[in-house]
Amino acid sequence: MMSKFATPVAFFAGLAVGGATAWYCAKEKYAHIAEQEIASVKEAYARREQEQPAETPATTLTPGRPPEKPSIVDYAQKVQEAGYTDYSRTVEPKPGPKPGELPxxxxxxxxxxxxxxxxxxxxxxxxxxxxxxxxxxxxxxxxxxxxxxxxxxxxxxxxxxxxxxxxxxxxxxxxxxxxxxxxxxxxxxxx
Incomplete structure (x- = not known):
């Protein structure tokens, strides 16, 4: 009678040990892949920071203070230099009566x-x-x-x-x- 009981117990014990081993191996594998990805992203940001021109100041975040924004005048000038077209001024309005003037x-x-x-x-x-x-x-x-x-x-x-x-x-x-x-x-x- 012991053999009938021992076989399922051994089967489930083997299943549990095998599942735990597979979980541990998968965890180690994906942790290693995640570390490689994080390292490559850090490296890409470090290269980007070195290649950034000196005239563009990097935005620094100070805890408790919002990031500094450029003034609206500077922004407007930057947009104008980039080739902005004011389409609201490209078509001349038609002369005629104003709304509510005509019966x-x-x-x-x-x-x-x-x-x-x-x-x-x-x-x-x-x-x-x-x-x-x-x-x-x-x-x-x-x-x-x-x-x-x-x-x-x-x-x-x-x-x-x-x-x-x-x-x-x-x-x-x-x-x-x-x-x-x-x-x-x-x-x-x-x-």
Whole structure:
């Protein structure tokens, strides 16, 4: 009975001794390889430090103090000397109106949604005249409503809404099939 018990014990004892021997040998081998790698890196840094030009000071670290940085002026000069191109200055800006200066078409839902903006109703007559409710003709159509007359009917038939941020106004332009002279006949005589 002893032989049946001794065989597995001997097997596991041999396995443990063999595993420990393999672990020790592997540990020694990789420790030696690591030492060689560390030595080669130290040697490479030593060569690099000797080859470094004298005018470039090596950054020294003092415990408790951050490394010294070059001034921004020195850095900018170094970048300029390296051939920096300021691409933001290579293209001339296009002349034209600034954002918010040109009137633009808005949806009917947007009309009057800004409380600080004045709501104005204008009428575009068949003969091309643009006038307000009192019959006052709008002379500077482009400045007031931009190209809005070209957009009549896009949202609603015979109507377009325009926002002019420069004047802080929302305009509703209704199309009228009459000519302006016919409209003037309907105005009170004092007008």
């Amino acid at each position: 633009y078409v808005i949806s009917p839902d947007e009309f009057g949604e800004i409380e600080e903006y004045t709501k104005v109703s204008l009428t575009h007559f068949a003969d091309g005249v643009l006038a307000d409710e009192c019959g006052e003709v709008v002379d500077n159509v482009e400045e007031i409503v931009g190209d809005a007359l070209e957009h009549i009917g896009e949202y609603e038939e015979d109507c377009v809404h325009v926002r002019n941020d420069a004047r802080r106004c929302d305009y509703e332009i209704l199309e009228d099939l009459r000519e302006f002279s016919e409209f003037q006949e309907t105005l009170p005589p004092n007008h």
